[in-house]
Amino acid sequence: MNNKRKLLSIPYLLWAIVFIIIPLFMVVYYGITDKTGAFTFANIAAIATAEHGKALWLSVLLSFMSTVVCLLLAYPLAMILSKMNIASNSFLVLIFILPMWMNFLLRTLAWLSLLEKTGVINNILKFFGLPTMNIINTPGAIILGMVYNFLPFMIMPIYNALVKIDPNVINAARDLGAGPFKTFTKVIFPLSIPGVISGITMVFVPALTTFVISTILGGNKILLIGNVIELEFTTTGNWHLGSGLSMVLMVFIVISMILTAIFDKDGEGSML
């Protein structure tokens, strides 16, 4: 009976092999061959050229900065919300699901209206006699777009980790004489690390690989590594080079998967 039940996993396993595993090997295959099908490292080595190297460096820099900003914004929010006793379901919906029903491209595009020279925010600043900002088409706008789009991915796992902490543990720390600060650094923060790691990878990977945010908010002037790869596949048509560069990105992705696996031992993904 149990064996029969196990057979039920076959549809999913077949699906996963055909549509998840094999496609990744396709990328590797294209990445290490040239147009004639001969083996080459040239596509991967192309990351070292000035143009691609610069795009990768800028991507790493911007995604690192937006990950830090997300963490700094999300942790206090998750702490406050975890104490508020709200139903975690409605919280998930409000932070995460509801905004998605307004298309992601439009939401990002709306920042143009807010940030432009004559945009909403500058008009408000002007009204109060403050200096206006000129942020659109700069790396700053891209960081803002990344933080805006991926902040929920940081809030959710940290919130979930904080909610799971047994209040008795915190009370015990207090009873044993730890002040609020010490309770935080010695008890609460260490227990929330799985959520923090999960959040960092959930923000860093999409930020590192985006091409949409830089296209919309960077005004086509700023090329990230995602833009380079997207162009290779849709415009230039050099899939081999595109695949080779993607393999470089996959190194970052694999590192973050390993980190998640180490810290999230249940393999549950504290995302949901």
Place this chain on the structure above:
Amino acid sequence: MIKTTAQRIYVALIFIFLYAPIATLIVLSFNASKTRSKWGGFTFKWYASLFEDEKILQALGNTLLIAFLSASIATVIGTIACIAMQNMKRKSRTIIMGITNIPMLNAEIVTGISLMLLFIILGFKFGFMTILLAHITFNIPYVILSVMPRMKQLNPSTYEAALDLGASHTQAFFKVVFPDILPGIVSGFIMAFTMSLDDFVITHFTKGAGIDTLSTKIYTEVRKGIKPEMYALSTIIFVTVLILLLLVNYAPKKKQDTAAVK
């Protein structure tokens, strides 16, 4: 007191940050001027002309159909996989969950191009089918991740009790197990539907010419300027979902009460 006020202000600021663009889009849908940057007075005309724009309606149809089909198929495959995993040894379960995490943690652009290369090698014609297959693929993990925790909370003895009392395996599953995991299945479906609806990157690489979803249509319009009808449509979708959510949020409490009374 001061502390909680500060906390509330902080929460409010983050919510303003998250919802400001959405509010902006809603305002733009009533803007009589065609350009984003100028306010030309209040109008409903984009809502009227929306229903005459066949291309937008076509894209909406594709988006909803793909979201519905991909979420449904993913829910069936994902739920069946969860039932199977429940009976597996820890090791094989970990492997399957590891595979499940790949589309979740992988970059969308890599998932997109990997599927694009697969479809090219298999000689598939790019269009509705390829988008659907891609969406099912990235939707299954969301179903598994929301059904699995429910599965783990199940008390195995209830299933065995049903068998002892003469139920067949199928009966025992649908009468005992299914009602318990149903909330997980429903939230998995909603999650999958939402993800499919909001996806741009993977659709972009797997769609081919001649078919558009709302996302890909918006992307081609980004440079030319977005048609104001698009803002109107998004506002309609957003407000509809908001109202549905409010209704659902107030309804289930009553339902649970009556269930408890029963």
